[in-house]
Amino acid sequence: MKLETLPPYTQPTVRKPGWRAPAAILIVIAVAGGGWTVLRGKPEAAPAAPANAAAAKEKQDVFELSTGDIAAVDARSLAVSLPLSGSLAPLSSATIKSKVSGVVEATTLQEGMAVSAGQVLARIDQADLRARLQQQQAMLDEAQAKFAMATKNEGNSKALLTQKYISQNAYDSTQNTVDLARANVRSAAAMVEIARIALNDGVIKAPIAGVISKRHVQAGEKLAPDMPVYSIVNLSELTLEAQVPASEIPRVKVGQDVKFRVDGYAQRDFHGKVARINPATEAGSRAMLVYIAVKNDDSALRAGMFAKGSIVTDRSAVSPVVPLAALRTDKDGKSLVYKVEKGTLVSQPVKLGLRNEDEGYAEVVEGLQQGAHVIVSRLDRLKPGALVKLPGAAAASTPSALAKSADAAKG
Known part of the structure; x- marks a missing residue:
């Protein structure tokens, strides 16, 4: 009997489902595609970063000003004044006294009534x-x-x-x-x-024209010589007697203009001119009296009113004036201002003339023209060369904006 050798027993192989291989292929393709997309997108996004940085930098460097930060340079005459105060007194006044004795027959005029020179005021029994x-x-x-x-x-x-x-x-x-x-x-x-x-003399007449300020007697009273009868003041022209410190007297000259106000006319300015200067100082105050002639054509002013004003001791010609708040000083002690020129802050040296501390302005002799915009606020971040933007109202008043508006109107 022929023995045949049988092949060894092999366990049958179980075949897995066939969907996994295509799925793995799809995953590989997706990963490769995503990597390619990332590699391709990086060079395109790189140029956009500098543009955004420049825009952010530009937005940061341009400083937008407010209307309170700037002022437009105006051109006008600047005056320097010396403050003063005093009382108003009539230029001419008279107290009429009786020259004879006798009984007063009639006194028809009363306080506040106007009289003319030579008008009869009272009669004495003759x-x-x-x-x-x-x-x-x-x-x-x-x-x-x-x-x-x-x-x-x-x-x-x-x-x-x-x-x-x-x-x-x-x-x-x-x-x-x-x-x-x-x-x-x-x-x-x-x-x-x-x-x-x-x-x-039994007929008492007014020696000057004016207004009755006081009636001293009544009808039926007995007068004695040198007894006052009427007081008259002439209000057509008044004198303001003001005390000025002796140290300031060298600034005061005859003919200088004076502006003042009185109680009761708070919104009205009155004017006068320096007429005389007392050569001696007042005892105690060491001040000197300055006499100011004041026209009173409308009789608004009254004798004894207290006045407060100033003497214009110096006046400049019509020239640019700049606010004192806009002035700065360089390391050499020279005056300068920060001027806005074509959207850029410029350090502009200026030569100054008269200064008025009360008004807060100074005359500019050289360095600025009318219409220029200067910085009046203390903005520490602003330095010369910085980019600035004017407010809408100020920008519209610049020459370039006006030219654009004119071109638009023509079109």
């Missing part, structure tokens, strides 16, 4: 004055009669002396009588004139 005038006139007539008799006797004595019927001494005595009679006539005539003046 009966006594008139009788005194008549008495003096009678004494004058008597003196004239005696003088006439003495003159006639002197003529007769002269004739007798010529014929040598009387002595020279007798004639001289007659002539002396004539001289005495002539003197008595002159004396009596003077007394008549005095009585006539007294009669006229």
Whole structure:
């Protein structure tokens, strides 16, 4: 019996499902495609980064100003003033006093009423004055009669002396009588004139034109000589008497303009001119009085009002003026301003003239023109060369903006 060798037993192989191989292929393809996309996208995104950085840098460097940060340079006359204060006094005033004694018959005018020069203010009972005038006139007539008799006797004595019927001494005595009679006539005539003046003084008249400020007597009162009757002030022109420190007097000159205000007219400015300067200082204050002439055509001002104002001691020509807040100083101590020019901040040296600390402006002699924009705020981050943007209102007023607006209007 032939023995045949059988092949060894082999366990049957179980075949897995066939979907896994295609899935693995798809995964490999997806990973390869994603890697290719990433590698391709990196070079394209790289150029975009510098553009965004430049935009961010540009946005950071441009500083937008507000309306409170800048000021436009104006051109006008700048004045330097010296403050003062004082009281208003009438240029002319009068207190009318009685020259004669008597009873007041009438006083028709009252305080606040206007009067003209020569107008009757009051009348005094003239009966006594008139009788005194008549008495003096009678004494004058008597003196004239005696003088006439003495003159006639002197003529007769002269004739007798010529014929040598009387002595020279007798004639001289007659002539002396004539001289005495002539003197008595002159004396009596003077007394008549005095009585006539007294009669006229019984009618009290205004010596100046003005306004009644005080009536001192009433009708029926008895007046004595030198007793006040009326007070009159002339308000057409007033004098402001102001005290100025002696150290400031060299700045004050006759003819300088003065501007002031008074209580009751808070929004109205009054004007005057320096008329006189007192050469002596006031005791105690060591100040000097300055007299300022003030026209009062509308009679708005009154005597005794307190005034507060200033004297214009110096005035510049029409030139650019810059706010004091815009001024800066370089390391050499020279004045400069930060000016906005074509969107860039520029350090502009300036030469200054007059300064007005009260108004807060200084005259620019050189370095700036009217219409320029300067920085008035203390912005520490702003340095010369920085890019700035003007506010809409200020930018519209620049020459370039106006030119663009004009071109747009033409189009």
